[in-house]
Amino acid sequence: MNRRSFITLLGGAAAWPLISLFGSVALCVPAAAQQPDAVQAAARACGGGCITQLRACLSGSDGSRHPSLCDTAYIICSIGCQDCVGAFAKCMSDAAAPERNSTRCESELVACRQKSAEVARDPTRPLITFEGGDGEALERAVVIKGARNGREGVTAESVWIAKTHPDWRKDRQSLITGTKTYDRIEYVTPQGRKTIYFDISDFFGKRD
Numbered sequence: 646m647n648r649r650s651f652i653t654l655l656g657g658a659a660a661w662p663l664i665s666l667f668g669s670v671a672l673c674v675p676a677a678a679q680q681p682d683a684v685q686a687a688a689r690a691c692g693g694g695c696i697t698q699l700r701a702c703l704s705g706s707d708g709s710r711h712p713s714l715c716d717t718a719y720i721i722c723s724i725g726c727q728d729c730v731g732a733f734a735k736c737m738s739d740a741a742a743p744e745r746n747s748t749r750c751e752s753e754l755v756a757c758r759q760k761s762a763e764v765a766r767d768p769t770r771p772l773i774t775f776e777g778g779d780g781e782a783l784e785r786a787v788v789i790k791g792a793r794n795g796r797e798g799v800t801a802e803s804v805w806i807a808k809t810h811p812d813w814r815k816d817r818q819s820l821i822t823g824t825k826t827y828d829r830i831e832y833v834t835p836q837g838r839k840t841i842y843f844d845i846s847d848f849f850g851k852r853d
Contacts (some may be wrong), residue, residue: 648664661699667843668778678844683737683747684730684733684734684737687729687730687754688730691726691729691758692723694758695722695723695726695802696725698718698722698724698765699719702715702718711772713762713773713791714772716772716773716774716775717765717770717772718765719804720800720801720804721761721764721765721797722761722762722765723761723800724796724797724800725765726761727763728757728761729754729757730754732753732754733750733757734751735743736749737750770792771799772791773789773791773792773801774789774791775788775790775801776788776790780805780841780842780843781839781841781842782842783827783840783842785842786827787805787841787842787843788843788844788847789805789844789845789847790803791847792847792851793848794848794849794851794852795848795849795850795851795852797848798849798851802828805843806832806841810839812834813832813833813839814832815824815830815832816830816833816838818830818831821842825844825846826845826846826849827844827845828842828845829841829842
């Protein structure tokens, strides 16, 4: 997919599979959260912000020359959203009287997002890149480089799929170990089931 087509694809949240990462954040927090609508709204706003930043990056000169800059910033932004919205949901759930404590929770959410944005703009961190082949065979695996931990690496897998096969839906996954380490992931596609291999040797087992 060329850059122009990818930017067009980003125009609608329904066409961008990763938006579901933010929509499901509330499911990872206590079911007792008192204001699920506020949590879902925060998730949508945060995810939408990441999409907006990604579109701007891809449309800019730096993103045009170095798309890995945009990929890396988006991956960090999406992980930051999961963390910030999860903390927001917990804050709302823990508050004895949410109607009186929502302002504090919202302020903490804003501060968390600002901190996450600073991390995403860190020029010293390594870029996450995609190398290798088309992933349709083990010897042509997509090689993910630069991820500092498993969360970044797994999110990178989803980014690659969203960019390359936006209408595919992840199904089953297995790990292949040996000289190198691979994720073997099956997807449900309009053409039937497809398998993609990711070489995750560079980040497997890392924690940061």
